[in-house]
Amino acid sequence: MEPRDVTRSIDLAVIPGDGIGREVVPEAVETLRAALGADAAITTTNYPFGATHYLESGEILSDDDLAALAAHDAILLGAVGGDPRDPRLAGGIIERGLLLRLRFAFDHYVNLRPTRVFPGVVSPLVRPGDVDFVVVREGTEGPYVGNGGAIRIGTPAEIATEVSLNTAYGVERLVRYAFEVAERRRKRLTLVHKTNVLTNAGALWTRLVRAEAERHPDVEWDYLHVDAATIFLVTDPARFDVIVTDNLFGDILTDLAGAISGGIGLAASGNINPDGAFPSMFEPVHGSAPDIAGQQKADPTAAILSTVLLLDHLGMPEPARRIEAAVATDLADRAGAPRSTGDVGDAIRSRL
Numbered sequence: 001m002e003p004r005d006v007t008r009s010i011d012l013a014v015i016p017g018d019g020i021g022r023e024v025v026p027e028a029v030e031t032l033r034a035a036l037g038a039d040a041a042i043t044t045t046n047y048p049f050g051a052t053h054y055l056e057s058g059e060i061l062s063d064d065d066l067a068a069l070a071a072h073d074a075i076l077l078g079a080v081g082g083d084p085r086d087p088r089l090a091g092g093i094i095e096r097g098l099l100l101r102l103r104f105a106f107d108h109y110v111n112l113r114p115t116r117v118f119p120g121v122v123s124p125l126v127r128p129g130d131v132d133f134v135v136v137r138e139g140t141e142g143p144y145v146g147n148g149g150a151i152r153i154g155t156p157a158e159i160a161t162e163v164s165l166n167t168a169y170g171v172e173r174l175v176r177y178a179f180e181v182a183e184r185r186r187k188r189l190t191l192v193h194k195t196n197v198l199t200n201a202g203a204l205w206t207r208l209v210r211a212e213a214e215r216h217p218d219v220e221w222d223y224l225h226v227d228a229a230t231i232f233l234v235t236d237p238a239r240f241d242v243i244v245t246d247n248l249f250g251d252i253l254t255d256l257a258g259a260i261s262g263g264i265g266l267a268a269s270g271n272i273n274p275d276g277a278f279p280s281m282f283e284p285v286h287g288s289a290p291d292i293a294g295q296q297k298a299d300p301t302a303a304i305l306s307t308v309l310l311l312d313h314l315g316m317p318e319p320a321r322r323i324e325a326a327v328a329t330d331l332a333d334r335a336g337a338p339r340s341t342g343d344v345g346d347a348i349r350s351r352l
């Protein structure tokens with residue numbers, strides 16, 4: 001079968017998910033459609049997956065669902081997960097059974113999370129400087145693989161383990177990707193880990209970074225323990241260009257990155273399958289935010305910026321730049337009363 005020409009038409013799977021995912025995703029889809037205009041067609045197929053759907057139907061994500069999703073060019077996801085206090089959702093049944101299942105099944109081994117402070121955006125940092133870095137987070141391994149267990153559950157003698165998986169295959173391909181990103185940027189790469197304590201995984205990551213660095217003599221690299229990295233993200237974020245790190249550290253650091261760049265509502269991400277064997281999936285960094293869900297308080301900018309990553313991934317830079325420029329202009333003018341989710345979406349689209 002001939003590959004589809006995604007420069008003229010996009011077949012997009014849309015998973016709004018739960019909570020504010022259902023509010024921000026329609027804004028992102030509408031913005032994507034407006035930015036493409038007459039240049040390219042887009043068809044969207046909505047999938048209901050998420051905690052709400054699970055509570056209504058008992059279904060999370062079947063093999064048939066996976067096969068249906070695999071046929072699309074890309075996936076746009078809002079956020080999934082319900083009230084963490086709901087016992088029916090205990091054990092991260094949705095996060096594991098849906099979100100991580102998608103990332104693992106579609107081999108999204110690169111979790112790409114760019115961070116920059118757009119002009120005019122108020123950062124909580126005293127000296128934000130030139131914040132413009134990208135976190136290249138491993139997406140299919142680490143402590144997220146479900147490798148662990150518990151014994152004597154509910155007794156004072158309970159023991160629970162969560163074993164982080166790090167394979168040479170998985171780390172090597174991620175590190176290679178990160179160096180390639182650094183080559184296209186300011187040629188500085190920081191490995192973030194905890195090699196002084198997590199010595200087995202740390203040795204593997206360090207060895208593979210060092211080996212890859214030899215193939216990129218023009219990329220300068222350094223290393224930070226993750227705890228120290230949190231200091232520098234707040235005190236000197238301009239020192240970062242590309243951060244390469246594991247699944248858990250990358251998850252935590254990118255919420256912090258969102259906060260320092262003006263808010264988690266601005267932080268976009270892509271779960272990338274670089275080989276193109278499976279559709280990549282784009283989503284805001286944030287979750288379903290039950291505390292503000294249903295109130296039109298969520299900032300849709302992160303979801304809208306996730307469509308920029310989506311378009312770039314599909315090789316459509318012109319509409320990507322149009323959305324990025326519209327967001328930048330809107331962010332520069334954001335002073336005044338807080339706006340609703342829909343108003344922010346409208347304002348960004350009016351600037352396209």
Ligand SMILES: NC(=O)C1=CN([C@@H]2O[C@H](COP(=O)(O)OP(=O)(O)OC[C@H]3O[C@@H](n4cnc5c(N)ncnc54)[C@H](O)[C@@H]3O)[C@@H](O)[C@H]2O)C=CC1
Nearest residue numbers: 079080081082095264265286287288289290291292298299
């Ligand atoms: N990719 C995904 O689907 C993710 C799902 N989750 C799930 O989401 C649920 C809530 O998780 P939390 O830890 O509370 O993280 P969260 O990111 O949903 O919320 C953290 C804080 O940020 C605020 N916030 C988040 N997005 C915002 C936006 N666009 N505009 C304005 N404020 C925003 C929320 O109101 C909240 O105060 C949980 O079930 C969690 O498992 C969490 C992270 C990622």
Ligand SMILES: CC(C)CC(=O)C(=O)O
Nearest residue numbers: 081095096099100251285
């Ligand atoms: C909900 C988790 C599984 C994922 C997460 O927080 C993230 O990818 O940022």
Ligand SMILES: [Mg+2]
Nearest residue numbers: 251252255285
């Ligand atoms: Mg997270």
